[in-house]
Amino acid sequence: MSKIRMGMVGGGQGAFIGAVHRIAANIDGQIELVCGAFASNAEKSKASGRALYLNDDRVYPDYQTMFDSEAQLPAHQRMQFVAIVTPNHMHYPVAKAALEAGFHVLSDKPATLNLEEVKSLKKIVEKTGLLYGLTHTYSGYPLVKHAKDMIANGEIGQVRKVMVEYIQGWLSEPETEDNKQASWRTDPSRSGISGCMGDIGSHAAHLAEYISGKKITHVCAELSTFVKGRRLDDDGIVLLKMQDDVKGTLQASQISAGEENNLTIRIYGEKAGLEWRQQEPNSLAIKPLSGPMQILRTGLVNSESALASTRTPAGHPEGYLEAFANIYLNFAKAVADFEKGQTIDAQTYDFPSIADGLRGMALVQSFVDSSATDTKWFELSPLLAE
Numbered sequence: 001m002s003k004i005r006m007g008m009v010g011g012g013q014g015a016f017i018g019a020v021h022r023i024a025a026n027i028d029g030q031i032e033l034v035c036g037a038f039a040s041n042a043e044k045s046k047a048s049g050r051a052l053y054l055n056d057d058r059v060y061p062d063y064q065t066m067f068d069s070e071a072q073l074p075a076h077q078r079m080q081f082v083a084i085v086t087p088n089h090m091h092y093p094v095a096k097a098a099l100e101a102g103f104h105v106l107s108d109k110p111a112t113l114n115l116e117e118v119k120s121l122k123k124i125v126e127k128t129g130l131l132y133g134l135t136h137t138y139s140g141y142p143l144v145k146h147a148k149d150m151i152a153n154g155e156i157g158q159v160r161k162v163m164v165e166y167i168q169g170w171l172s173e174p175e176t177e178d179n180k181q182a183s184w185r186t187d188p189s190r191s192g193i194s195g196c197m198g199d200i201g202s203h204a205a206h207l208a209e210y211i212s213g214k215k216i217t218h219v220c221a222e223l224s225t226f227v228k229g230r231r232l233d234d235d236g237i238v239l240l241k242m243q244d245d246v247k248g249t250l251q252a253s254q255i256s257a258g259e260e261n262n263l264t265i266r267i268y269g270e271k272a273g274l275e276w277r278q279q280e281p282n283s284l285a286i287k288p289l290s291g292p293m294q295i296l297r298t299g300l301v302n303s304e305s306a307l308a309s310t311r312t313p314a315g316h317p318e319g320y321l322e323a324f325a326n327i328y329l330n331f332a333k334a335v336a337d338f339e340k341g342q343t344i345d346a347q348t349y350d351f352p353s354i355a356d357g358l359r360g361m362a363l364v365q366s367f368v369d370s371s372a373t374d375t376k377w378f379e380l381s382p383l384l385a386e
Contacts, residue, residue: 003032004332007070007079007103009063009094010086012038012048016181017108018085021135022052024324025083027311030332034079035070037063063094067101080335081106081131087184088191088198092117095132099124104131104338106331110202110364111357113192118354118361125354131338133331134352134360136206138263140323142298143284145350146306147267147274148211150286157270162212162240162248166204167262171196171234171254174227186232195232197223197367201252202360204263206352208250209359211274212267214242216363221370226255238367281319305350327351 006025011018018038025031035058038048042061049059060066063082070078081104084094092112095105111134112118125132138144150156175182184190185199192198209215218241223233234255240248253259263278275285282298296302299314309326312318334349346353370376 002076004030004081004335005034005077005079006031007066007082008033008036008038009066009082009084009098010038010090011036011083012044013051014180015085020321020324021083021085021108021328023321025328027322027325028329028332030329034058034077035060035066037061037066064097067097067103070103071101080104080339081331084108089113089189092121095121096124099128099130099132102128102130104331104335106133106135106328107357109134109136109352109357110192110198110360111354112361115361115365118358122354122358131331131334131344131346132354132357133327133334133346134354134357135324135327136203136210136352136356136360137320137324137327138203138207138278139210139350139352140309140326141276141278141281142302142306142309142318143276143281143296144207144211144323145309146296146303147276147284148213149303149305150274151211151213151267151269156267156272156274159212159214159244159246159267159269161268162208162214162242162246162265163267164204164208164248164265165251165262166200166253167251167256167259167264168200168254169257169259171227171230172257174229186230186234188231191232192364193232193368194223194364195225195230196234196252196254197221197236198232198364200254200263201236201238201250201367202364204250204252204265205363206356206360207263207265208240208242208248211265211276212242212246214244214246215359216248217241217243219363219366219370220376221367223367223371233371236367236371238370278320281323282317 037060039045046059082098084107091107098105175186186195220239223236225233235253238250266275271289273287284296286294299310330349330351334344338344
């Protein structure tokens with residue numbers, strides 16, 4: 001018996017998301033960080049590795065050197081999968097190199113910089129037969145899984161409407177060079193074709209599909225850039241058509257001053273509605289057509305999959321890190337079973353896969369394409385003319 005061995009690309013000193021991934025991977029004690037190429041600068045990578053108490057010979061100057069070197073180690077020592085926590089433009093080349101070197105991949109989202117890259121990556125995943133996962137974090141919350149199970153079991157009746165919004169305010173002012181998180185997210189060469197929608201709108205879209213069980217089929221989008229000089233969208237609103245004639249709306253904003261991380265989803269069926277808020281993740285509102293609203297709490301009379309994702313007794317807050325950890329735990333279980341020769345289905349193991357990565361990039365592309373046209377919109381003023 002041994003822990004699943006993880007390597008990391010990116011996430012060096014000063015990188016927010018790298019620390020989040022490492023904490024999440026460590027929560028359940030099933031994964032061990034054994035190596036890394038933590039920065040594009042070799043000295044910074046080495047310093048980051050030492051701060052994490054890794055041996056110098058397992059801290060590499062770049063990701064290709066890491067993959068080449070790790071592949072030469074005995075099977076019981078080398079890393080089994082790599083976590084990719086770089087800016088978006090590096091997701092594809094790192095994932096491609098890792099898969100071709102024989103390593104599984106768990107990547108921060110989005111899967112790639114653009115749609116062409118993710119289609120290429122999907123072919124590589126299929127050719128190698130290796131595992132690929134994405135950290136769409138919010139699908140890891142226990143009550144998100146309970147809401148998904150309620151809908152799948154028909155408890156709210158046929159789904160009619162989905163309303164999801166992800167509202168932040170941290171980009172209300174122009175970004176500066178010393179704000180690392182803002183500078184790359186607003187740079188098309190590193191972030192991709194969309195800013196706000198690519199960054200958080202994609203999370204909202206994934207959550208809507210994950211809980212409702214309905215895929216988005218058509219979009220009508222308007223993306224906006226409010227901060228002068230910014231090169232990518234910082235706000236957007238989308239009308240959605242989904243499978244089985246379900247209708248929906250999606251809003252995302254990073255210039256809504258005063259908002260923190262306000263991700264909210266409401267799903268309405270024939271018999272009841274559900275509402276979940278990421279800022280109050282331990283509560284799920286159930287709104288029957290007849291009768292009083294009920295508040296379901298994490299750890300109390302939850303579905304089997306929700307309870308399996310719950311670590312603490314009811315009333316003890318669980319949140320972002322634990323949700324992240326659920327994706328890592330499920331992926332680690334899949335890696336362990338893969339090595340035993342079992343066939344792995346991402347849906348069964350409940351982690352976002354390359355199929356989700358393709359859908360995510362296709363949706364972001366559709367938001368941008370739709371926003372570039374005016375064919376859906378009608379001007380009111382001609383109707384008012386006398």
